[in-house]
Each structure stands twice: as structure tokens, then as C-alpha cells.
Amino acid sequence: MRRPLTTALLRGVLDAGRAWRLIAGLWLALLLVALPAGLTVFESLRGAIGARAVGQELRGAMDLVWLGEYQEAARGIAATVTAPVLARTALLVNLEDRWRGDLVGSPAALLGLGLLWAAVWIFASGAALDRFLFGSGPPRRAGWAGAGGWAGAGARHFGRLARLALLSLPAYYAVHRLSAWLFPALEGRLRDVTQERVVLAWYLAAALGVALLLGLVELWFDYARVVAVGRDVRSGRRALTESARWLAANPLRAIGLQLALAAAGGAIVVCWLLLAPAPFESGWPGVAGVLLLGQLAVVARLVVRVGGLAAQSRLYRALSRRSGG
Amino acid sequence: MARILLAAPLLLAIGASHLAAQAPPHGGRADYVISVTLDAESRLLTGRQTVRWTHGGEGAREDLLFHHYWNAWRNDGSTWMLEDRRRERSSLAGEPRVEDWGWLVVDSVRLGGEELIERSRYLAPDDGNSDDRTVWAVGIPRAVQPGETVELELEWRAKVPRTFARTGFRGDFYFIAHWFPQLCVTEGTGWNCHQFHAATEFFADFGSYDVSITLPERFVVGATGREVEREAVGEGLVTHRYRQDRVHGFAWTASPDYVEIEDRFVPEGRGPVDIRLLLQPEHRGQAGRHLEAVHAAFRAYGEWFGPYPHDHVTVIDPAWGSGHGGMEYPTLFTAGTRLFNPPGGGAPESVSVHEAGHQWWYSTVGNDEMEAAWLDEGLNTYATARAYAETWGEKTSVHRFFRPPGLDHEPGFFAVLLPGFDHRGRVHLDRLARYRPDATADFQARASFRYPPDRGGSLSYSKTALWLGTLERHLGWPALRRILATFYRRWSFGHPRPEDFLDVVEEVSGTDTRRLVQGFLTSSDYDYAVESIDVYPAAPHGWREEGGRMVFLDPDSSGGSDATPALFRNEVVVRRHGSGTFPVDVRLRFDDGSAQVYRWNGRGRWVELVETRAARVVSAHVDPEGVLLLDLHPSDNQLLAEPCSLLPSVKWTARWLVWLQDRLLAMSGYF
Numbered sequence: 001m002r003r004p005l006t007t008a009l010l011r012g013v014l015d016a017g018r019a020w021r022l023i024a025g026l027w028l029a030l031l032l033v034a035l036p037a038g039l040t041v042f043e044s045l046r047g048a049i050g051a052r053a054v055g056q057e058l059r060g061a062m063d064l065v066w067l068g069e070y071q072e073a074a075r076g077i078a079a080t081v082t083a084p085v086l087a088r089t090a091l092l093v094n095l096e097d098r099w100r101g102d103l104v105g106s107p108a109a110l111l112g113l114g115l116l117w118a119a120v121w122i123f124a125s126g127a128a129l130d131r132f133l134f135g136s137g138p139p140r141r142a143g144w145a146g147a148g149g150w151a152g153a154g155a156r157h158f159g160r161l162a163r164l165a166l167l168s169l170p171a172y173y174a175v176h177r178l179s180a181w182l183f184p185a186l187e188g189r190l191r192d193v194t195q196e197r198v199v200l201a202w203y204l205a206a207a208l209g210v211a212l213l214l215g216l217v218e219l220w221f222d223y224a225r226v227v228a229v230g231r232d233v234r235s236g237r238r239a240l241t242e243s244a245r246w247l248a249a250n251p252l253r254a255i256g257l258q259l260a261l262a263a264a265g266g267a268i269v270v271c272w273l274l275l276a277p278a279p280f281e282s283g284w285p286g287v288a289g290v291l292l293l294g295q296l297a298v299v300a301r302l303v304v305r306v307g308g309l310a311a312q313s314r315l316y317r318a319l320s321r322r323s324g325g
Numbered sequence: 326m327a328r329i330l331l332a333a334p335l336l337l338a339i340g341a342s343h344l345a346a347q348a349p350p351h352g353g354r355a356d357y358v359i360s361v362t363l364d365a366e367s368r369l370l371t372g373r374q375t376v377r378w379t380h381g382g383e384g385a386r387e388d389l390l391f392h393h394y395w396n397a398w399r400n401d402g403s404t405w406m407l408e409d410r411r412r413e414r415s416s417l418a419g420e421p422r423v424e425d426w427g428w429l430v431v432d433s434v435r436l437g438g439e440e441l442i443e444r445s446r447y448l449a450p451d452d453g454n455s456d457d458r459t460v461w462a463v464g465i466p467r468a469v470q471p472g473e474t475v476e477l478e479l480e481w482r483a484k485v486p487r488t489f490a491r492t493g494f495r496g497d498f499y500f501i502a503h504w505f506p507q508l509c510v511t512e513g514t515g516w517n518c519h520q521f522h523a524a525t526e527f528f529a530d531f532g533s534y535d536v537s538i539t540l541p542e543r544f545v546v547g548a549t550g551r552e553v554e555r556e557a558v559g560e561g562l563v564t565h566r567y568r569q570d571r572v573h574g575f576a577w578t579a580s581p582d583y584v585e586i587e588d589r590f591v592p593e594g595r596g597p598v599d600i601r602l603l604l605q606p607e608h609r610g611q612a613g614r615h616l617e618a619v620h621a622a623f624r625a626y627g628e629w630f631g632p633y634p635h636d637h638v639t640v641i642d643p644a645w646g647s648g649h650g651g652m653e654y655p656t657l658f659t660a661g662t663r664l665f666n667p668p669g670g671g672a673p674e675s676v677s678v679h680e681a682g683h684q685w686w687y688s689t690v691g692n693d694e695m696e697a698a699w700l701d702e703g704l705n706t707y708a709t710a711r712a713y714a715e716t717w718g719e720k721t722s723v724h725r726f727f728r729p730p731g732l733d734h735e736p737g738f739f740a741v742l743l744p745g746f747d748h749r750g751r752v753h754l755d756r757l758a759r760y761r762p763d764a765t766a767d768f769q770a771r772a773s774f775r776y777p778p779d780r781g782g783s784l785s786y787s788k789t790a791l792w793l794g795t796l797e798r799h800l801g802w803p804a805l806r807r808i809l810a811t812f813y814r815r816w817s818f819g820h821p822r823p824e825d826f827l828d829v830v831e832e833v834s835g836t837d838t839r840r841l842v843q844g845f846l847t848s849s850d851y852d853y854a855v856e857s858i859d860v861y862p863a864a865p866h867g868w869r870e871e872g873g874r875m876v877f878l879d880p881d882s883s884g885g886s887d888a889t890p891a892l893f894r895n896e897v898v899v900r901r902h903g904s905g906t907f908p909v910d911v912r913l914r915f916d917d918g919s920a921q922v923y924r925w926n927g928r929g930r931w932v933e934l935v936e937t938r939a940a941r942v943v944s945a946h947v948d949p950e951g952v953l954l955l956d957l958h959p960s961d962n963q964l965l966a967e968p969c970s971l972l973p974s975v976k977w978t979a980r981w982l983v984w985l986q987d988r989l990l991a992m993s994g995y996f
Contacts, residue, residue, distance in 0.1 A: 063748070103991055121993040
């Protein structure tokens with residue numbers, strides 16, 4: 001295997017394609033997790049529109065006067081209904097919030113949904129890693145077969161992956177705290193700079209640094225998950241240590257793959273920014289279009305996520321085999 | 326030592342001084358001759374000034390009162406700092422450092438050669454705050470009588486602050502405003518002299534200014550007035566002399582980076598106005614947008630209200646992060662833009678139109694911004710939106726991205742337009758979202774400096790724009806334009822009070838309109854809504870006496886036929902939720918295509934409209950023409966008899982759902 005990174009990426013994509021049932025299941029699960037909140041927002045919107053004539057206008061573009069009134073009264077998850085969230089910038093909002101460390105904030109309902117989805121994801125990612133690391137043949141161990149293929153693998157790895165998830169929180173928190181300190185500190189250092197482009201260049205450099213740190217933490221924990229599943233390591237600390245060792249031995253390829261995955265995720269955000277239907281369409285076909293394209297974007301994000309697991313598994317296997325690990 | 330005489334401007338200035346010889350129509354007069362030197366290393370100003378003051382009020386004055394605005398940033402005990410803490414709007418990021426604070430100290434004040442510094446003291450007329458040193462009084466040996474003129478000589482020093490608000494330095498960029506000891510205004514039998522407050526601006530008498538600014542030669546200078554002389558004075562210093570008559574303040578700026586662009590606006594039938602644009606080099610590509618905005622404002626305001634009284638204006642594009650954007654001074658204003666401002670999003674055009682508009686409302690009509698800020702800010706905000714809409718149409722919504730963590734005051738570096746999110750072309754209604762949360766914060770009739778510091782802006786800017794928009798719809802644009810043009814003409818170079826505005830309203834449009842405006846000023850919130858629509862068969866049901874016998878009436882059997890269609894009793898309840906009252910129309914539409922409009926004086930808490938006819942009401946609309954822009958919740962003004970289709974709720978939920986799913990996926994990146 002001459003080019004393990006390219007091979008891992010390509011095979012990862014193929015693996016993800018073969019795991020379409022998993023992706024479909026995850027999409028359905030994500031929809032099920034999101035739907036109660038969606039119903040809440042739907043009811044909230046329906047209640048706010050009621051028999052008001054503005055409802056006729058809201059079939060087309062958004063009336064910001066009405067939206068202002070709605071936001072004034074909205075509480076809980078309904079308070080997240082804002083113009084940039086409803087517009088083509090929705091995915092960009094999330095990307096920025098991820099970078100800013102604002103993803104998990106108020107309202108509490110959002111945190112609850114996040115935890116529920118995290119549980120689903122941890123379960124599914126354990127099963128997926130197992131499949132990608134060990135193939136789709138019969139399970140290697142009798143214990144697994146007893147619990148049933150996918151479900152068994154997910155259940156078997158859930159505990160260790162959940163521990164890793166918990167261990168990752170302080171690491172991410174530390175990066176976000178650092179970030180929250182860094183920019184004000186930088187602002188203080190730049191307080192006599194009079195050109196925005198100079199300040200922007202510094203902030204972009206700092207942002208890149210923060211993104212790299214976040215990426216490194218992600219990388220470290222991603223491969224700790226691969227180690228935890230691939231080497232049947234229950235201890236989070238040991239998985240992290242081995243992950244660090246492995247990354248130290250293969251830094252460029254691991255980082256290269258991570259960058260490729262980040263680029264794929266970024267491409268989806270850009271595509272949504274450019275291609276998301278503007279809200280002018282006023283009929284049901286327009287609604288169907290939004291539903292279809294929106295869910296397509298979500299599926300694309302899932303493909304990248306699952307494809308990422310597959311590619312990481314491939315890369316880990318290839319490089320570990322080569323180094324005799 | 327080279328001396329450059331800028332001949333043509335000097336001639337113009339001399340010509341202008343002839344105009345200045347005409348006494349302003351109201352109040353006193355204060356003429357200043359100031360020599361100031363900027364030490365760019367220590368950031369100190371050293372000034373000598375002569376003030377020639379004519380007492381324009383009534384009764385003798387034994388004290389002369391001055392504003393020392395920069396002492397607001399002498400320490401954190403000033404009233405400005407205490408109030409700013411509540412509104413959290415200081416331009417200064419983080420805690421002030423030692424070099425950030427600013428102050429102003431007068432070393433000498435003489436009247437007729439007699440030193441009076443020992444007779445000076447600080448006052449705190451608004452709140453008694455002994456730490457506040459923004460009002461300074463000088464006792465004089467002999468009282469000044471009404472109409473009398475006195476001449477004082479002052480020597481002072483001032484430390485340029487890092488910008489807390491509107492004035493200060495950032496690096497090599499200086500914007501110097503409200504920087505010298507400036508006389509307060511006499512009104513009636515006393516002084517109208519307030520401390521410097523965080524949420525209000527300034528007030529001073531009109532007069533002439535002759536200001537010589539000495540600073541290192543690397544600086545490009547912009548200032549109120551025209552430069553009439555430039556002289557190299559050695560040691561790498563240059564003195565720039567500026568003169569301007571009929572103004573009530575003097576601001577100047579210096580930066581080595583300015584790119585200078587000149588342009589000219591030629592109003593129909595009047596002399597040209599020279600425009601000097603001092604631009605940051607990184608905004609060179611936006612010069613055309615700034616100039617287009619200035620032209621748009623000068624054209625619209627000139628046509629609507631009256632001519633611009635000067636022949637030049639200077640537009641300043643302040644340095645990044647300097648906190649000087651969007652501020653008005655006589656014959657000079659600061660615009661404000663960003664590196665990335667997509668066309669159509671409103672910036673920088675609307676800021677430039679607004680600040681250019683202040684040359685009418687503030688610079689020429691010099692109301693008291695401390696007591697009635699709405700008179701300039703409100704009138705100008707209204708006119709800005711009108712001029713913007715007339716020139717560019719409706720703004721496209723913008724959301725700015727890349728807001729660094731920990732910098733909550735940074736709105737984001739990259740702007741993305743959000744097409745499909747608009748105000749339906751309803752000019753001024755973008756102000757509603759800002760006004761609504763503060764609608765009951767205070768009464769507009771109260772002195773502006775008494776408004777809650779964090780919420781007063783909504784009342785001065787947004788509420789006034791909304792009620793002027795309401796007046797425009799109520800009276801028609803020609804009538805409102807007459808009111809504003811009369812007010813402008815009558816109070817140019819004067820200090821109008823709210824009562825003076827009301828007098829003009831009454832004179833042009835009658836007592837009822839005056840009452841309406843008084844209502845706007847004294848009521849806190851307006852909110853009408855259609856509460857319910859009910860339709861019943863009008864045919865009676867039950868027992869009835871007919872010719873001495875009881876007859877049972879069954880509505881089913883007495884229903885309509887082709888010959889006698891069924892009658893319906895349509896009941897519509899319209900409610901007033903707000904405390905303010907305004908006459909409103911209520912329009913009912915019926916399923917046979919007919920409509921009926923009722924006039925309600927809007928005074929009761931609710932009104933029930935009953936209409937019996939052979940048709941069912943399908944919609945009821947209070948204020949169907951959208952006259953009352955102050956209505957806090959215009960969306961509940963129109964009710965349908967039947968609930969709307971589910972489509973809009975499904976549509977917007979579907980869009981929101983994509984965001985939520987993606988957010989959950991983004992969260993799972995942590996796991």
C-alpha cells in the first residue's frame with residue numbers, strides 16, 4: 001500500500017457507501033431525535049400565525065416584523081428560530097458556533113437533545129468502527145454474536161466510547177477557554193492598529209490556531225476510539241495513550257485525512273450556503289424542495305461523518321499493519 | 326518657515342464671516358479663537374483660547390459655566406462612567422489602562438486681564454456627584470447683563486483619551502471632539518448646563534470658530550470649517566488654521582493614513598457644496614459609495630427641508646476600532662464602514678446619509694441634545710430611512726459571521742446577505758424591533774439625559790422615526806414635509822425646544838395634530854389588535870310573540886333561499902392593548918367580495934363592530950393602511966375568520982429542522 005492516506009480515504013468512502021443501512025438508520029434516528037423539537041417549533045409557529053393574515057405572506061419570504069414579534073414571545077427551543085437559522089446561513093451558524101464553543105448552550109432543551117443524540121451517535125459509532133475495523137463478516141467473538149451483530153457491537157463498545165466522550169469534554173473545554181482568553185488578549189495587543197485588514201489577519205491566524213487545536217483534540221480522541229474498538233481497550237486513559245503514540249508515529253497522514261474530512265464537511269456548508277432554496281417559493285412544491293434538499297444536506301453530513309470513521313479505521317489498520325502494530 | 330495661504334478658502338471664509346455678522350435668531354453667541362498643539366508622544370493637547378460671549382438670556386450672570394467633557398474619562402467616578410457601566414457601550418475594550426484616561430485642566434482664566442482661576446469650581450447640577458468634573462463654573466467680578474458681551478482668555482491642558490466614546494486616539498489616529506472648555510447655553514434666567522451623560526450628546530451656542538492646530542507634519546488634518554492657512558513652524562510641526570462661522574462646535578481629526586478625495590455636490594439653483602472625504606486606505610474601493618450617500622442625503626434633505634447653509638462638508642472615515650464611526654459635528658461628520666460590506670445591505674450608505682443629514686438636524690437646527698435628543702436624532706432617523714428608501718430601495722438583511730470568542734462587542738467581520746428576509750418594503754418598520762423592548766422604558770417627553778442610559782436610544786431615535794412615519798401616513802407627505810421645512814427654516818441657527826416643534830406642528834397642521842404629537846411624546850406604547858371574529862345566523866331562534874301568540878322560530882327553516890339570502894350577524898372585537906390612543910380604521914371584508922370600513926377613535930379599551938348582512942365576514946383589519954407605525958405588534962392587526970393554512974408553519978419548520986439536525990451532528994463532533 002503505497003499511499004495509505006488516499007487509499008484510506010477512497011476505501012472509507014466505499015465503506016461508507018456499503019454502510020448505507022447504517023447511514024439511513026442514523027438519519028432516521030437523527031430525524032426522530034429532532035422531530036419532537038421540530039413539532040414544538042411547528043406548534044409554536046402555528047400558534048403564532050393562527051388566523052392572522054400574515055400567515056398568507058409567510059408562505060413566501062419571511063416578514064421580519066412578524067419574526068420580531070414571534071421572537072419576543074418565543075421561549076425555550078422556539079427562541080432559536082432566528083433569521084440566520086432559517087436562511088441559507090443555517091449550517092454556517094453551526095460551524096461558527098462550533099468554533100466559538102457556543103454549540104452547547106441555552107436553551108436547556110437543546111442540550112437535552114444533544115445528549116440524546118450523543119448517546120445514539122456513540123452507540124452507532126461503536127458499531128460502525130467495529131464493522132470498519134473487523135469487516136462485515138461474522139463477529140469474531142462468540143459474545144458478540146450472542147448480542148446480535150450491529151446492536152451487539154454498539155452495546156459492547158458503548159461504555160468505553162462514552163468514557164472517552166466524557167474525557168474529551170475537559171479537553172474541548174480547555175481549548176474553548178483558551179480561545180475565549182486568546183481573542184480579548186489579542187485585541188488588547190492590537191489596540192493601536194488602525195486597519196481592519198491587519199486585525200482580521202491576526203484574528204484569522206488565531207482562529208486557525210484554535211481550529212487546529214480543536215482538530216488535534218478531535219484527532220486524538222477519534223483515534224482513541226479506533227484504538228478502543230480495534231484493540232479492545234476498555235481503559236480510556238490507555239486508549240488515549242495509544243492513540244497519542246500512534247499519532248506521533250503517523251502524524252502527517254492522520255492530519256491529512258482529518259483535513260480532507262474537514263474540507264468535505266466545509267464543502268457541504270458552502271454548498272448549502274450557495275444552493276439552499278431562498279424562501280420566496282410560496283407553494284407546497286417549495287416546501288417539499290426545502291425538505292428534500294435539507295435532508296439531502298443532512299445525509300451528506302452523515303456520509304462524511306460515517307465515511308470519516310471508515311477512513312480513520314482503514315488508515316489505522318493500514319499503518320498499524322505496516323509498522324507491525 | 327514656509328507659509329501657505331489658502332487664498333480661495335480664505336476669501337470664502339471672509340464672505341462667510343459677513344453672514345456671521347447677522348445675529349443668530351435665538352439665544353446667545355459664543356465666538357472662539359483657539360490655538361492648540363498636539364504632542365503626539367505624550368498625547369497631550371495644550372491650548373490657549375479666547376471666548377467672546379454675548380449673553381442671550383435674561384437676568385444677570387455672576388458665573389460663567391463651561392463644559393469640560395473630557396473629564397468624563399478622568400476616572401471611573403464620573404457620571405458618564407457610572408451610567409456607561411449600566412449600558413456597557415464604551416468603545417474601550419477591557420479595563421482602561423493608565424494611558425487611556427483623559428482629562429482637561431484649565432490653568433488660567435482671565436477676564437479683562439484679571440486672573441479668575443481661584444474663583445473657579447466644579448458643579449454637578451444633575452446628580453450632585455462630587456466626582457464629576459464635567460461642568461466648570463468661573464465666578465466673575467461683575468455680573469454680565471443680558472445682551473452684554475464679555476471676552477475671556479483661557480489656558481488649558483488636556484490629555485487625549487483612548488476613545489471611550491466619540492473622541493480620542495487609536496495608534497496614530499486622532500479624532501478630537503468636545504475637547505476644549507466650551508461655554509454652556511443661557512436660557513431664560515439661568516444656565517442650561519448639564520453634566521456629561523453616557524447616552525446623550527451636546528449643546529452649545531452658535532458662533533464663529535478660528536482654530537489653529539499645531540501638530541507633526543506627517544498628519545493629514547480634517548476639521549470643522551475650511552482650512553485658510555497652513556504654516557510650517559519648525560521642528561517638523563505644522564499649524565493648520567481653520568475657520569467657520571455659524572456653528573456650535575468644532576471637531577478635528579488627524580491621521581497620517583488618510584486618503585483625500587474631493588468631490589462637489591451642486592444643488593439645483595444654489596451654490597455648490599465641496600465635499601472632502603478623508604478615507605482609510607483600506608476603504609479606497611468604497612469611496613464611491615460614501616460619496617453617493619452624501620449626494621443622496623444632500624439632495625433629499627435640501628429638497629425636503631431647505632438648503633444646506635454652508636458651502637463645504639468634510640466626511641471622515643475613521644480608523645478601525647477607533648469608536649468614532651457615525652457621529653455628527655458642524656460641517657464635518659464621521660461615516661463608518663467595514664472591510665466587507667456587500668452592496669444592498671445598507672452599510673455604509675445609511676450611516677453616511679444619517680450623519681450627513683445631521684448637518685440639517687443638529688448642525689443647523691441646534692436643539693438641546695441633552696434634554697430633547699429626539700429633536701435631532703429622531704427627525705434625522707426618520708429622514709434617513711426615507712432618503713435611503715428613495716435612493717436604494719429596501720435593505721437586504723445581513724448577518725455578520727466570524728465573531729471571535731470573548732469579543733461580544735464585535736459583530737463579525739464577514740457579512741452575508743439574507744435574501745428573502747425583509748420588512749415588505751415598509752419604511753421605518755425595521756425600527757420596531759429596536760423600539761418594542763424599550764417602549765415602556767420611559768416617556769419621551771422626559772429630558773433625554775434622564776432616560777435609562779441603556780434604553781434611551783430607542784426612544785430618541787426609533788420611536789420618533791416611527792411616529793413621524795405615522796404622521797406621514799396620517800397627514801400625507803406634503804403636510805409633514807411642510808411641518809419639517811417650516812421648523813427647519815424657523816429654527817436654523819437657533820435652539821428649539823419640543824414646544825417650538827409642537828407650535829410649528831399646530832401652525833401648519835392644526836390643533837388635532839399637535840394633540841397627536843403630544844400623545845406620542847407622553848404615551849409609552851401603542852398596540853391595537855383584532856381580538857375575535859364571530860359569525861352567527863342572524864335569523865332569530867326561539868319563541869317570539871307575534872300578534873298575541875307565541876311562535877317558535879327555527880333558524881334552520883327560516884334560512885335563506887335564492888330569493889331571500891340568509892342573513893348573518895358578524896361580530897368583530899377590536900382591542901387596544903397599549904396605553905396610547907390613535908384614531909384607526911377597521912376594515913371588514915366579506916365573503917361576497919364586499920368590504921366595510923369603520924372609523925374608531927381608538928380611545929376605548931375595546932370596541933365591538935356588529936354587521937348584519939347576507940355575507941360572512943372573512944377578515945377584519947384594524948389600521949389596514951398601516952398608518953400607526955408605532956403599533957408594537959402590527960401582525961395581530963389583521964385576523965381571518967378561518968385559520969391559515971399549515972403551509973407557512975411547515976415551511977419554516979422544515980428550514981429550522983435542517984439547522985437543528987446539522988447542529989446535533991456538529992455536537993456529535995465532540996463524541
